[in-house]
Amino acid sequence: MTGSGESLVLEGLRKARRDPEGRPVEILRGIDLTVPAGCLMVVVGPSGGGKSTLLRLLNRLEDPDAGRILLSGVDIGSLDPLALRRRVAAVPQVSFMYDGTVLDNLRRPFVFRGLPQPAADSEDVRRVLDLCRLPGDLLPRQARSLSIGQQQRLALARVLLTGPGVLLLDEPTSALDRPTADQLGQSLRDIRREERLTLVMLTHDLRLAQRVADRAAFLENGRILEEGTAADFFENPRADALRRFLASPEDTHE
Numbered sequence: 043m044t045g046s047g048e049s050l051v052l053e054g055l056r057k058a059r060r061d062p063e064g065r066p067v068e069i070l071r072g073i074d075l076t077v078p079a080g081c082l083m084v085v086v087g088p089s090g091g092g093k094s095t096l097l098r099l100l101n102r103l104e105d106p107d108a109g110r111i112l113l114s115g116v117d118i119g120s121l122d123p124l125a126l127r128r129r130v131a132a133v134p135q136v137s138f139m140y141d142g143t144v145l146d147n148l149r150r151p152f153v154f155r156g157l158p159q160p161a162a163d164s165e166d167v168r169r170v171l172d173l174c175r176l177p178g179d180l181l182p183r184q185a186r187s188l189s190i191g192q193q194q195r196l197a198l199a200r201v202l203l204t205g206p207g208v209l210l211l212d213e214p215t216s217a218l219d220r221p222t223a224d225q226l227g228q229s230l231r232d233i234r235r236e237e238r239l240t241l242v243m244l245t246h247d248l249r250l251a252q253r254v255a256d257r258a259a260f261l262e263n264g265r266i267l268e269e270g271t272a273a274d275f276f277e278n279p280r281a282d283a284l285r286r287f288l289a290s291p292e293d294t295h296e
C-alpha cells in the first residue's frame with residue numbers, strides 16, 4: 043500500500059478558457075513550481091485565481107496549452123491518464139460514499155482495478171484507519187451513516203489504501219466545522235510524515251494551511267506571486283498582494 047512520495051515539477055504552464063462570448067481568457071499565465079517528493083504544498087489565493095484549474099492539470103483531467111509537468115522526472119503528457127491517476131490521486135472536495143459498509147468502501151478501488159481485496163484485519167487497513175482517525179469498529183457500519191467528517195476521512199483512507207505517490211486535495215475542509223477540520227489537518231500531517239507522500243492541497247482555510255504545510259504558494263490571477271517554506275510564507279510574506287491576502291478576513295477568501 044505504502045506509496046513513496048513522487049516529485050512534481052511544473053514548467054511554464056499556461057491555460058486559457060473561453061468566456062461566455064467565446065473569447066479566450068488566460069487562466070494560468072506561466073506557472074513554474076516545484077513540489078519536492080514528500081512535501082505538503084499548500085496553494086492559496088483569491089477565488090478565481092486558477093487554483094482548481096492548476097490542480098486539474100496535475101492528473102490530466104485537462105492538459106495545459108503550453109508548458110509541461112514532470113512526475114518524478116517524467117512528462118505526464120506521455121503517461122496514460124488512468125495509470126497517472128493511480129499515482130496522482132485526487133481526494134474530492136465533497137466525499138462520495140459507495141453503497142455498503144466502510145470496509146466495502148475501502149475495497150471498492152481494488153474491485154474496480156481487478157486486484158485482490160484487502161482483508162478487514164490486514165495491516166494496511168488498520169494503518170489507514172489509524173492515520174485517518176477512524177476506529178476499527180466502524181468497518182461493518184454503513185458508510186453513509188457516518189458523520190460528514192468521518193466520511194471525509196474515509197474518502198481519504200480509501201485513496202491512501204491504494205498507495206498513490208501524490209495526493210491532490212481540493213478544499214478538503216470546506217464542508218467541515220472547525221474541530222472536524224482540525225482533525226483532518228492532524229491526519230494530513232500524520233499521513234505526510236508516516237507515508238512519505240507528496241501532497242498538494244488547495245484551501246481557503248489559512249489556519250489549516252499554516253498548521254500543515256511544508257511549503258506554500260500564492261496564486262493570483264494565473265500567476266504564482268510567492269512560494270516558499272510555510273514559515274517564511276505565513277510569517278514573512280514578501281509580496282504586497284500576499285500580505286494583503288493574509289491580513290484580510292478569512293470569509294473574504296471564498
Ligand SMILES: Nc1ncnc2c1ncn2[C@@H]1O[C@H](COP(=O)(O)OP(=O)(O)OP(=O)(O)O)[C@@H](O)[C@H]1O
Pocket residue numbers: 059060069087088089090091092093094095096296
Ligand atoms: N470549465 C470552465 N469553463 C470556463 N471558465 C472556467 C471553467 N472553470 C473555471 N473557469 C474560470 O476560470 C477561472 C479560474 O477558475 P478556478 O476554478 O481555477 O479558480 P480557483 O482559484 O480555484 O477559484 P476558487 O477558489 O473559487 O475555487 C475563473 O474565472 C473561472 O470562472
